[in-house]
Amino acid sequence: MDDPIPAGEDVLDAFEVRVLAVLAEKEVLTPDNYPLSLNTLVAGCNQLSSRDPVMALSEQTVQDVLDRLAQKKFVTEVRQAGARVPKYEHRMRVKWALEQDKLAILTLLMLRGVQTAGEIRTRSGRMQEFSSVADLEAGLQFLIDKYPPLVARLERAPGTKEARYAHLLSGAEILERQEVAASFSGRPEVSRADRLERLEEEVAHLRAEVGRLSEQFAAFKKQFD
Numbered sequence: 001m002d003d004p005i006p007a008g009e010d011v012l013d014a015f016e017v018r019v020l021a022v023l024a025e026k027e028v029l030t031p032d033n034y035p036l037s038l039n040t041l042v043a044g045c046n047q048l049s050s051r052d053p054v055m056a057l058s059e060q061t062v063q064d065v066l067d068r069l070a071q072k073k074f075v076t077e078v079r080q081a082g083a084r085v086p087k088y089e090h091r092m093r094v095k096w097a098l099e100q101d102k103l104a105i106l107t108l109l110m111l112r113g114v115q116t117a118g119e120i121r122t123r124s125g126r127m128q129e130f131s132s133v134a135d136l137e138a139g140l141q142f143l144i145d146k147y148p149p150l151v152a153r154l155e156r157a158p159g160t161k162e163a164r165y166a167h168l169l170s171g172a173e174i175l176e177r178q179e180v181a182a183s184f185s186g187r188p189e190v191s192r193a194d195r196l197e198r199l200e201e202e203v204a205h206l207r208a209e210v211g212r213l214s215e216q217f218a219a220f221k222k223q224f225d
Helices: 014-029 038-045 059-071 100-112 117-123 133-145 172-183 192-222
Strands: 075-078 087-090 151-154 164-167
Touching: 014 038, 014 059, 014 075, 014 087, 014 100, 038 059, 059 075, 100 117, 100 133, 100 151, 100 164, 117 133, 133 151
Parallel strands: none
Antiparallel strands: 075 087, 151 164
């Protein structure tokens, strides 16, 4: 694993990481609603899909997080003409001099935790298209090579073929815990959202199968009517 980001004022807690990542995600996915109001940001932070872990943050908690991020120069409050409430935008692109493809990779790691390059590419389509895994891995390497680095390549977990990657925005301690958890896993972790998606696919397949069998039975029954 590459050297982790040194401790300091730029080390972010889990709530700060979530708020920043949601701002970066919604900037791309819902540009008409960006910058985000506090209510919209809270909903994005507590979203059940595409989040690992799933959180339940209160409005006051998110406001406190925004205040901290503003002090660290990660977030700016925007007062738009005619708007009744303030809105917020992130400054990650400026703070770390990141182009959109690199920012998309980092945002996905912030939103969904440790992932392989293949998983990131599969999930990145709405934010940034990558022509190949190699193209995405080049973006990961850029984030690893920055000083201080923003991303680390983890050791392969037992029984897995692909290396996994994690962001370094929360410092070395959290990253070490992630590596320990990975070492006890014989297979890559599956997020709650991925499990739900898989179950939905299985249910859809079963429904289609039941429908096909029902049609066959109806056709068979007609032979004896």
